[in-house]
Amino acid sequence: MGDDKSVDRRGFLKVAGAGAALAPATALAQKIDPPVQTHEAPARAAMDHAMAMPAPAAAKHDSLDGWLFFNPDEVSFVKAALDTLIPADPTGPGAVEAGCATYMDRQLSGAYGRGARLYMQGPFAEGTPQQGYQLPLTPADLIRAGIADVEAYALATRKARLRDLDAATRAAVLTEVDQGKAQLAHVPAGIWFNQFLNLTMEGYFGDPIYGGNKDKAAWKMIGFPGVPAMYADMIDEFRNKPYTGATRGIQDIA
């Protein structure tokens, strides 16, 4: 996470501090002036250009799923990123078909996304990695700003949005973000990535009642039978043997 320190956070604080953090990512990106870091300029220009284009048909179609938080551009980005983090293959479902985008959308639009249970009093300082999360951003702010940043980074370095890149190039872009090698305009790359990945895993492995883990497919893939779990009479029977009981979620019982 050492690379996160190299990110100039002041540029971001200026925007977030002005209360603009909840504004759409496009507006957020456009408001920065002058550039806080020279290398950002092409990225931002490219993104401004991209954002000015009419929304492609795919995004419109996506909106049929119903979104509480993400705008159509963000939905496209999130799905492209999810498809890269957990692609579908014969081992198990991909994050997109598992419903991770829906999970994330609901989480970010609700209390968690808006910063419930997060101490948000200043002053804010970067701190050490051991001191944990110190950004003046709610999870919703962080994810939104980071989506715009990564999109801008993809445009600047690969001349296309994430969703228009082939799988290998998407993976390369996200690896650079994961490892903090990508210089993002507003959010620390590694922190954003961890948050995005955590939400992905929560959606993938959480109870389907939250909108992810469709058909409990992720649980079936690993062999977790779900809830409610009453194993007092089975623990001996299945010691060192594959468990053969049903896989159930909260809604299967309630």
Add this chain to the structure above:
Amino acid sequence: MATQLKPVDVLLVGYGWTGGILAKELASTGLKILALERGGPRDTSPDFLEPSKDDEIRFAVRHELMQDVSRETLTFRNDSKQTALPMRQLGSFLPGNGVGGAGVHWNGVTWRFSPWDHEAHTRTVEKYGAKIIPEDMHLQDWGVSYDELEPYYDKFEKTCGVSGKAGNLKGQKIDGGNVFEGARTNEYPNPPLKQTQAGAMFDKAARNLGYHPFPAPASNASQPYVNPDGIAYGQCHYCGFCERFGCEANAKASPHFTVMPIAAKNPNFELRTNAAVQKVLLDSTGKKAIGVVYIDARGREFIQPADLVVLSAFALGNVALLLWSGIGKPYDPVTHTGVVGRSYAYQASSGATAFFDEKTYFNNFMGAGALGTNIDDFNGDSYDFAKYGFIGGGGIGASTSGGRPIQGRPTPPGTPRWGLDWKKATARHYLHTANISNQGSNMAHRANYLDLDPTYRDIYGRPLMRMTFNFLDNEAKLMKSLADVCATIGKEMGAERVDARTNPVPYSIVPYQSTHNTGGAVMGDDPRTSVVNKYCQVWDVPNVFVTGACVFPQNAGKNPTGTVGALAYWIADALKDKYLKSPGALVRA
């Protein structure tokens, strides 16, 4: 303006395990008892019912039952050269909130500390000489011995219906129990839980290596049980949703269905929830508490007079209250004087993940919070720790406490964190991995302490408590050495691959490690190095008593609550048999 309320005799600040025990035990005095709890009420039914109770996102990931750090938190730094910053979200530890405290969502591993633990200084010096103690270490005796506490350990075990097997009954060593434990008067109230595949393999491997395995003592009832107070326990379902969750079966001991319903029968007892105690009020001499100030759910402030105040607000909450109230002299690490906040310690844990072939099924999802097989061959003075270059040790074991997949999906080192290879490895190892862990002791050091932060405040406007803490040399070595032992056992179990690990050094507030925060208001026999005497009575303000793990002079290689519970019963007897008969200092300074 604060509203002045009618006085009570005994005031309990915080209503978790220790508050509940005190409320029940003091009923026989006929005194008017009031408990103030900052969180809300809750009960098994309707709050912890299936299937909603088995919700990993709500309870384990979003911490629904724990302290809300947007309201109250602490600041943290590794050493006093750094600037402390707020713990903005929960991580390393999860203090409870609401009726029952963390007793509602603990795992239930219920140890007795060993005779050595209670007299660590004397016994270390006897064996190795004083020179072995590093200059920066506060190694202290507790002022209370294991033998004095034994009846109280026994009492707490019966309250909790602990499932286990004795290894030392009245001095007679019993194979299959913990032969290193202090002498017990009685067998555990319930037989051990069923053994899992991980436990069985650990047991065999440990024996092969010459160690002495035994079932971990568990406050998860292995059979239906009625405790001496007439409280009925259901049998554990082995559901694997224990730690961070309430129990639907009343099989995991919790104060909310054991001591608290009995306390509530007392017509002289009252509980007020959503009552956040701000501080203890002292009279003009500063040597006598006259009550507390608290704020209710609507933000109204009340002054509640009381003759006797017991701090039962968890280890961290108790130290914060002492600091906010100006009780006892705050510790100063530079001059090395003062006592409140001194000797904060934690748990120096490490372990090894053991990856097996696909024919070995651990089925960790069939588990219970405290279900495990352990050895104490490297704990306390059961071995020669000096040979390893540190003081202390740890309990080592293989536990099967659940398979909740958001939190636990082991993959071998080198596996990517995402992508197809990650998915393949996750699916391959989920059912075929065992975890061997060391729960290491943590000695107290000069540099580790609690005080008040100069900058940050809580929603009530009080300064946040500041934690200055690191794993120092002694603990770093301990974690490493005992991780190696864990790895050796993993190999002996037949693992294809073993991955040894330690808690992060430097200590990090981010990943969950344990809610075993200790020290800061330690007990002892010298007011210059302790806040409370052997009865947990504040030296400087004798009508204030302190419960919880904050009184531990250093932390043992074991979970704290067996000792926390025993001490609560011990305090209750000291109050009933000594203090209330003749209020005043129970020990001459």
